[in-house]
Amino acid sequence: MASLQDQLLKAGLADKASAKQARADKRKKQKQKNKQKQPIVDEATIAAQQAAEEKKARSRELNQLQQQEREKRSIAAQVRQLITVNKQPRNGETLLNFTHDNVVKRMYVSEEMHRQVTKGRLTVVLLDDAYELVPTPVADKIAQRDEASIIYRADLDKSGNDGKDEAEDDWYADYEIPDDLTW
Secondary structure (H helix, E strand, O other): OOOHHHHHHHHOOOOHHHHHHHHHHHHHHHHHHHHHHOOOOOHHHHHHHHHHHHHHHHHHHHHHHHHHHHHHHHHHHHHHHHHHHHOOOOOOOEEEEEEEOOEEEEEEEOHHHHHHHHHOOEEEEEEOOEEEEEEHHHHHHHHHHOHHHEEEOHHHOOOOOOOOOHHHHHHHOOOOOOOOOOO
């Protein structure tokens, strides 16, 4: 079976020059199609890909912020639970003074609790704008989670002894005190 071009040439409806021109045009079109397939990059596709990447980046940021917020709430809940489970009852007539944000605060506690606070066995912590007493090991766990909840710890308080220990204060112990000294 002959091609349409051959049939037109036999019938005399087309000449050889126009057939040659048609073949050349056909080849040029085919070459252009092949060239266009490789380098053509659709701008809309590129813009869509960039928008998708930006959307993914925003989603990642939002997820990270949400995760941080969940962690903060979890830590706050852990601190709240540690304080409420381990808080000591505060009933007594002895006044306990401590500082919070350079303001002297006070709370009434029993004599035994006052001694335990001054020895560093109990620690003052903050729970919902109220001060509570918890054992110092529990305060260590609270400090690992939220340092701002710890208000006063006697074992870390440097103002009471100015960095001196009892051995340095007893340098005069070797001296004899006269009996006739009157004050």
